[in-house]
Amino acid sequence: MSDIDESFSGTKPVADALKFDEAALRAWMADNVGGADGDLTVRQFKGGQSNPTYRVEAGGRSYVLRRKPPGKLLPSAHAVDREYRVMKALGEAGFPVPVMHGLCEDPDVLGTAFYVMDFVEGRIFWDPMLPDVDREERAAIYDAMNATLAALHAFDPEVLGLGDYGKPDAYIPRQIARWSKQYKASETRAIASMDRLIDWLPDAAPAQDRSAIVHGDFRLDNMIFAPNEAKVVAVLDWELSTLGDPLADFTYQLMQWRTPKEIRNGFLGVDLDALNIPSEASYVAAYCRRTGRESLPKLDFYFAYNLFRLAAIVQGVYHRSTLGNASNAKAQEYGAMVEPMADYAWTFAERAGG
Structure with a gap:
């Protein structure tokens, strides 16, 4: 694996500045994501610079949670509601995007707005030279x-x-x-x-x-x-x-x-x-x-x-x-x-x- 791929691939423990109330997420997912009840685990993806993105394991399935970062933000930035809307519409039209499960715009749940979608198995190539590909x-x-x-x-x-x-x-x-x-x-x-x-x-x-x-x-x-x-x-x-x-x-x-x-x-x-x-x-x-x-x-x-x-x-x-x-x-x-x-x-x- 190249240095670029190593730096950005996979997950890591959630950074302190980007942690949230996991019990609140568990309760929200139990109400809004079918089959996602029970205990869950959360890890942060290494990649991504704008909206923090997490891998969530719950009910024997894998999901991705994407949220606005905490703190003071630039105007109109980090529009997770727009991400959710466009992916939902495109997915229903047959374009390749993850299945969307729910959007939460209530900051009282995790502190900032977020959405949950399916985790999609596959390959992400961080190095455009594709050194690990035939x-x-x-x-x-x-x-x-x-x-x-x-x-x-x-x-x-x-x-x-x-x-x-x-x-x-x-x-x-x-x-x-x-x-x-x-x-x-x-x-x-x-x-x-x-x-x-x-x-x-x-x-x-x-x-x-x-x-x-x-x-x-x-x-x-x-x-x-x-x-x-x-x-x-x-x-x-x-x-x-x-x-x-x-x-x-x-x-x-x-x-x-x-x-x-x-x-x-x-x-x-x-x-x-x-x-x-x-x-x-x-x-x-x-x-x-x-x-x-x-x-x-x-x-x-x-x-x-x-x-x-x-x-x-x-x-x-x-x-x-x-x-x-x-x-x-x-x-x-x-x-x-x-x-x-x-x-x-x-x-x-x-x-x-x-």
């Missing part, structure tokens, strides 16, 4: 991921009852405004490239040509693959999902091909042919084929935007770590990553005319 399977894993995102973008939100899940148009301008505000709310020191991006991005945003359900954080380690085949059995972590521009969603994942290892475990400088991981061109072509597009325009803008957004998210994780309520110990290391991300984002902005 060479022949790597291309199939990336193709399955590509097909899954294209399938998500093909849903009609109105048909799924998600027509009011967000504003369908002007997604990127709203995201720029939101993450500029969130970044400033969690800023711990001045970063010149972030300030330049905040000034430049709004007027440079391209017109949105389609609207879809967007995941918002679609990447390899936010999905579970079947134990013995390159099949996505569950897509996780829908906290940032809404209605919006599917190209923003796709190019967020495509950043993997444009970033170096030290910024995002990226593919720059990696011999992808040797690993049997698709090239950027072939990955883009597969998505375009599946979504009926001829090409993807203005990629430099999209990379600048997505790296800016990621830097703002990482700054929020780091800021929470300074307050003691981030869900992963590595969060404290994130502070040093923000400026390199922002500087790199500005190189794409310059190529796009910034």
